[in-house]
Amino acid sequence: MSDEINMTISIPTDADGYVLLRCEHCGTYFKGTPSDLKDDGVLHIFCPSCGLISENYVTEDVLELAMKMAKNAVKDMIYNEFKKMERHSTRGIITFKTGKRPKHENEDPIRSGIEAMEICKFPCCKRTAKIKPLLKMTGAYCPFCGVKNYEIE
Numbered sequence: 001m002s003d004e005i006n007m008t009i010s011i012p013t014d015a016d017g018y019v020l021l022r023c024e025h026c027g028t029y030f031k032g033t034p035s036d037l038k039d040d041g042v043l044h045i046f047c048p049s050c051g052l053i054s055e056n057y058v059t060e061d062v063l064e065l066a067m068k069m070a071k072n073a074v075k076d077m078i079y080n081e082f083k084k085m086e087r088h089s090t091r092g093i094i095t096f097k098t099g100k101r102p103k104h105e106n107e108d109p110i111r112s113g114i115e116a117m118e119i120c121k122f123p124c125c126k127r128t129a130k131i132k133p134l135l136k137m138t139g140a141y142c143p144f145c146g147v148k149n150y151e152i153e
Contacts, residue, residue, distance in 0.1 A: 021057035031130035
């Protein structure tokens with residue numbers, strides 16, 4: 001049995017190509033393009049609302065799906081090991097019967113969610129992100145360099 005399990009979760013983009021993110025400090029949602037988020041020139045991602053750097057910006061939907069996928073994989077692994085034990089204990093004083101395969105939890109696909117955001121151009125980095133309209137009016141931190149911008153286009 002292998003010690004490593006690889007699972008892939010597809011996080012969809014909205015119609016404009018932005019991915020939903022959530023700050024773990026203040027809970028603010030914002031969006032960035034996958035190319036900007038993966039860019040090697042971007043050292044950290046800053047929250048546009050509080051300006052802090054989070055360890056991760058994973059939303060609750062992604063975490064729920066990851067937990068369901070992990071539980072289903074573990075159920076399958078345990079069942080398969082019990083099935084092996086059943087095959088090896090067919091002859092002898094003690095026998096082992098596995099029973100039915102456990103039911104899987106539904107792994108519903110993730111939706112892009114929250115659409116009430118506006119695309120903002122950050123002049124400091126010449127990049128864009130989607131933020132709440134209120135943040136756009138009051139000023140927001142650039143998600144790519146952390147500079148507070150008061151006049152966002």
